[in-house]
Amino acid sequence: MVRRIKQGDTVEVVTGDSKGMRGEVMRVLPKQNRVVVSRVNIVKKHQRPIRAGRGEVQPGIIEFEMPIHISNVMLVCSACGKPTRVGFSEESGTKVRVCKKCGKELD
Numbered sequence: 001m002v003r004r005i006k007q008g009d010t011v012e013v014v015t016g017d018s019k020g021m022r023g024e025v026m027r028v029l030p031k032q033n034r035v036v037v038s039r040v041n042i043v044k045k046h047q048r049p050i051r052a053g054r055g056e057v058q059p060g061i062i063e064f065e066m067p068i069h070i071s072n073v074m075l076v077c078s079a080c081g082k083p084t085r086v087g088f089s090e091e092s093g094t095k096v097r098v099c100k101k102c103g104k105e106l107d
């Protein structure tokens with residue numbers, strides 16, 4: 001199965017609190033149908049000092065991205081720069097992703 005969204009893609013959030021934000025896909029979680037998008041859906045967590053082997057983790061606030069559902073993001077086409085639905089076309093037996101807006105290949 002060919003995935004619509006891959007690691008390294010730029011996506012735009014189309015719903016929720018982060019609507020309109022763009023970022024790079026850092027990780028795809030296929031089982032949960034979720035993606036982790038750089039600088040989107042940031043959660044802040046207070047970190048207490050932890051003794052871990054050699055060093056000690058400094059206390060402070062750590063920020064990390066929570067995964068968001070894949071249906072909440074749209075792929076941003078690298079050719080036309082617009083958030084788009086992804087189509088597929090088959091070339092010499094290999095499926096490639098195409099932009100539904102401008103028709104350019106995305107891979």
Ligand SMILES: [Zn+2]
Binds near residue numbers: 082101
């Ligand atoms: Zn396009």
